[in-house]
Amino acid sequence: MPHRSATAALVTCAAMLAATGCSSNFGDDKKTEQDTGSKQHLTVLIASSGDAETKAVKEAAAAYAKQSGNTVTVQLAKDINQQLAQSFAGHKPPDAFYVNSDQFANYAKGGSLYAYGDQIKDADDFSAQLRTSFTYDGKLVCLPKDTSTLALAINDDLWKKAGLTEKDYPTTWAQLKTVADKLTKGDVTGLVTSGEYARLGVFMRQAGGWITNDDQTKMTADSAQNTEALDYVRSLLKSGSMKYASQVDTNWGGEALGKGKAAMTIEGNWLIGGMKADYPDVKYTAVPLPAGPAGEGTLAFSQCWGVAQESAHRAAAVDLVKYLTTSEQMLKNADAFGVMPSRTSALAEYATKNPDAKAWVDASAHAQGPVTVAGFEKVLTQFNTDLAALPNTDPKKILADLQRNGEQALTKGN
């Protein structure tokens, strides 16, 4: 019955057009009307590391609300990447939110982030590497909310048992290998860390290499320096004095250190909180990572406080972020959940208060910030996958693949 099916098709088409047309969420209005009232309502979306962080952020937001007259609602995200992507697509983003460094470039490129860096007078106070990471198109888009760096954590008991003293803390690659060999005995592995670039990358920095160039416009993965670094890691892995955390049935280096399966691990300052909560009796010392052929090198991580381009309360949201990133507030957060301040001035004060964290604080001077290029998530995930197979793979091949994948993403991303 051609007549009837034609009618049906027509009706379906009409219904669809109506549905598409009626969905107001797909509106094209690029300029969001700004609310100028004195009592604004702000929503904040955070991905919390735990109750301590949630409480600290909520308290800070409440203090801001009292001071400014605005109201603030803090929401907890279960999966912040997915929730933000959804809210951007639906054009109803929260006013301020955490932005993970691996998603930063995607959001900035999509025009979802309001670049407020030029409104921050003392932006220079923030660590330079992190500012580079959160700069897009030459503009500082958002402020790093805190920072973390990597250092070498050592289990004191196992260290002593192997007949080592404080003088033996490794400062070169050769020394690291020697002590790792000495510490490896029975169930104990000398060095245990996760098999991913966010840990092994320190060796690439120490050899003088990195995944991209400084302004993240070119891939420098297949350099001789990177090959040297991975060759060194591979030799450690093959000798058995270094293992990945998953190989010793742990999820991360801190767990291996706490359970006594690892004598040393490469971890960030979040280790302080983790050890306190899970293994309060295990004594450990954090020392700077050994230097490689090109000197010292470590990695820094951070998230930034994003403000939504489509927020109707951008001015108030920036105001809130300013309040949340004062030195005073950062030090409060440091006390509450063990992150390090991303302001250099606050960091100095943090160092005097927390002498145990000296290795991590000192590391931030020469730390490499995270790679923030649009569409790079899958490239780095693949790099991590390849690194997990490093014991059986030629480092040159891994780096050549990374170079090729990264170049493709760069051409597509820019």
Next chain:
Amino acid sequence: MFPRTTSHPRPAARSRAGGGPRTADSPGTPDAPGEPGPAAAPRAKPAPRVGRRGEGIWGWLFVSPMVTILGLFMVLPILMALWVSLLNWDGQSNPFSTDAQFVGLDNYRDLLTRDGLDRTLFATSLRNNLYYVLLTVPLQTGVALTLALIVNQKLLRGRGALRTAFFFPSVTSSIAVSTVFLFLFQGSGAVNTALSWIGVKGPNWFNDPRGVLSLLLGGLGIVDPDDPSGALAGHSFLGLSWFEWLSGPSVAMCTIILLAVWTTSGTFMLIFLAALQDIPRELEESAAIEGVSRFQMLRYVILPALRPVLFLVLTLGLIATWQVFDQVYVMGQGAPGNTTLTPAFLSYASAFDNADFGQGMAIAFILLALILTMTVLQRFLLRERTPRPRRTR
């Protein structure tokens, strides 16, 4: 685990030998048992249809709520997704405006023809899922059928308890089951401890990316899994070498397969059980009088009667296994070594982690095409053979 599809192919009524269609017969006269019902009773003289046009309109009126709901919440989103699969869309603008760049079939090209990371990942996910389907579907169907035959025995004691026990995994949340499996299959977990009692050193299940086929071949000394050479390593398809295609599911993937078989066979057991109870007693009795053995009874009486249900179970299994997502999301997200990556998870990861919704949708549509092809193929293989001309003896 049960598939999220809403339209199930119904088991056709024709399997019920003896039970004829309910129409076209004067009510009240039951079909004579054993006699083939007036199966294709032609409507010799249809009742005079009064107001056919009116009926059509009423018909449309009655189905319109469902048509509207399906159209609004299924057809429309599917068409929108199809459109997005042709865009380079980051999910942060209106896909129906000029903000999103139209790239034609580029997303599909990246996945199928253009050499690069996207194609390698997609090919890897296809390989993983293919092995997953090849192992899971026959295993779960076989186990389900066996379980159903066991609990259908009338002389079995405690049938109710057994049925409940076998069905239990199906009603448990797949996330919870996956988490429990994670603990069971740790390197020093319960499974490996049990294995060590009989002197076997179990692998580190969820961290073992080695393919079981390559392990097998390596064990036989045919290829060296660490350094494959020859034709297997030299040739490639979709960016993966033949060796990688043939290396089989990884140890980690096998664990997920085990989990899937364990959780789903209960559901399918229930479907088989319903069908088994639908087989008329007379059929079995007359077969018994003929003096068939138990195997013959199964082969020539029960299995043919189960054919439509078998088709249903295989189709549901095929669709569900090609869409496997939650176990992968909980148990590894592709790790170790991308060997638990599946197209459904890759589609999610491209869209939400890489802000490349176009590619995510493209993967989803290739998967759709794949599932449709497989189902059609399977329908063809399991078709009801046309009755052969009666043999003359």
